[in-house]
Every structure is written in structure tokens, then in C-alpha cells.
Amino acid sequence: MKKKKAILIVSFGTSHLDALVKTIQVIEQEVKDKFADCEVYRAFSNQVILNRLKEKEQLYIHNIREAMEQMAADGIETVIVQPTHIINGLDNDKMIGQVMEYTGRFRKIRVGKPLLSSVEDYKKAVHAVMAEVELAEAEVLVLMGYGTDHHANSAYPSLEYTFHCLGYQQVLVGTAQGFPNIRNVLTRLENMKVKKVLLLPFLVVAGGHAKNDMAGDENSWKTVLLETGYEVRTLVKGLGEMQGIRNIFIEHIEEVI
Numbered sequence: 001m002k003k004k005k006a007i008l009i010v011s012f013g014t015s016h017l018d019a020l021v022k023t024i025q026v027i028e029q030e031v032k033d034k035f036a037d038c039e040v041y042r043a044f045s046n047q048v049i050l051n052r053l054k055e056k057e058q059l060y061i062h063n064i065r066e067a068m069e070q071m072a073a074d075g076i077e078t079v080i081v082q083p084t085h086i087i088n089g090l091d092n093d094k095m096i097g098q099v100m101e102y103t104g105r106f107r108k109i110r111v112g113k114p115l116l117s118s119v120e121d122y123k124k125a126v127h128a129v130m131a132e133v134e135l136a137e138a139e140v141l142v143l144m145g146y147g148t149d150h151h152a153n154s155a156y157p158s159l160e161y162t163f164h165c166l167g168y169q170q171v172l173v174g175t176a177q178g179f180p181n182i183r184n185v186l187t188r189l190e191n192m193k194v195k196k197v198l199l200l201p202f203l204v205v206a207g208g209h210a211k212n213d214m215a216g217d218e219n220s221w222k223t224v225l226l227e228t229g230y231e232v233r234t235l236v237k238g239l240g241e242m243q244g245i246r247n248i249f250i251e252h253i254e255e256v257i
Contacts, residue, residue, distance in 0.1 A: 013044030014207035023240025043067035128244025147178025206238035
């Protein structure tokens with residue numbers, strides 16, 4: 001019997017196939033296993049990445065509108081859209097706008113929340129990250145988020161505050177594109193009087209930003225820290241590789257189901 005209910009997993013996307021397999025693909029597989037009565041579809045929201053995958057890898061992935069059209073053509077009646085976004089920022093706003101254009105085409109559309117949407121989400125995310133890292137003595141964990149000029153960027157300072165409230169004082173959170181940036185992180189490291197740093201991306205997929213902007217050998221957070229005199233380790237691991245993080249996305253789907 002054909003399934004009438006579907007879950008659409010919407011990701012920003014990545015052109016790094018190794019990272020895609022370790023993160024987005026694993027999230028989607030867990031959703032398929034958990035919600036066997038639903039068809040599971042994939043969409044990427046970044047058109048530049050979609051074009052790159054098509055040209056370089058001959059890999060065709062739907063954008064959000066194409067995925068909605070496909071589900072309608074397949075006779076799906078109930079759609080649950082779950083983003084793998086971290087915050088309620090510009091990408092999430094845009095996704096909701098595009099999805100809601102299709103309200104007349106389905107009996108029901110429900111949208112799940114991004115990763116950091118409640119106080120409990122923040123706490124669970126903190127524990128999920130700390131379960132994956134082993135810090136040396138007097139070593140500080142520095143997380144690199146993406147960041148945005150959208151007001152949702154406040155999620156990153158809130159995340160750091162949550163780490164500290166839960167007893168992880170040795171964690172700092174910065175962003176590549178928002179506030180706090182690497183300069184702000186350096187000031188706080190100086191105040192902490194430490195010399196060892198572990199860098200970890202606070203990104204669902206450890207693709208180009210993690211490999212280049214954080215851990216690369218030119219103009220990266222790693223090189224800035226090394227030049228400032230810190231001992232630096234890098235862990236190029238996406239949040240999507242962490243079971244505790246994937247569990248939060250599953251819970252958000254359960255909430256709307």
C-alpha cells in the first residue's frame with residue numbers, strides 16, 4: 001500500500017560528499033527507521049550547492065519547491081517538514097515561506113523546529129557535544145558556529161551560557177559570520193589564561209567551513225590561534241555525526257506528529 005504521509009528533511013546542503021554521508025544521510029536513515037509509516041524525502045535549500053553537485057558530481061537533489069512538487073505528484077497527503085537547521089534564522093524563515101506556498105496541495109503540512117528551539121534543546125545539545133570530546137588538562141573547547149546578522153544569532157551566546165551553567169566553564173562559542181567572532185574568542189581566551197585549544201565545528205555538516213575556515217592552513221581559526229601562541233587541536237566532526245544531536249531532530253519530528 002502506498003504511504004500517504006511523508007517527512008521532508010530540509011538541509012542547507014553540502015558539496016562535500018564525505019561529510020554528507022556521515023551526517024545528513026545518517027539523520028535521514030534514522031528518520032526512516034524510526035518512522036516506518038512515512039516516506040522520507042530530501043531537500044537542500046542552498047541553490048549554489050545544488051548546482052555544484054549537479055555539475056561536478058552528477059548528483060541531482062531537490063530544492064524545497066521541487067521536493068514539495070514531487071510529494072504532491074506521489075500522492076502524499078500529510079507532510080512533516082523537519083529542517084536540520086541549527087537556529088530559527090534566515091534559512092529557516094525562507095524554508096517556512098516556501099513550504100507554506102503549498103498549503104492548498106496537501107491535507108496537512110506540519111513543520112518541525114530547528115535544533116536550538118527550547119531551553120531543553122540547548123541542554124541536550126550541550127550534553128551531546130560533551131559526550132564526543134575529551135579535553136586535556138587546562139584545554140579549552142572552542143566551538144565555531146556559522147553565525148548570521150539575523151536576531152536568531154543570539155542562540156550562540158545563549159549556547160555558551162548554557163555550557164557554563166551546566167558546569168562546562170572551559171567551553172567558548174564563536175561564529176564565522178556573526179557575533180562573537182574569532183577576535184572576541186581570542187580576548188576571552190586571554191582572560192582565561194590558558195594555552196591549549198580544541199577546535200570543533202558547531203555545524204551539522206563538517207564540510208567546507210569546518211575543513212577550511214576552522215581547520216585549514218590559511219586564514220583559518222586554527223592559524224589565527226597558532227599565530228597567537230596557542231597549542232591547537234582540531235576535531236573536524238559535524239553535529240550530524242553525534243547521536244545526541246540526531247535524537248533532538250527525531251524528538252522535533254515526534255512533537256509535530
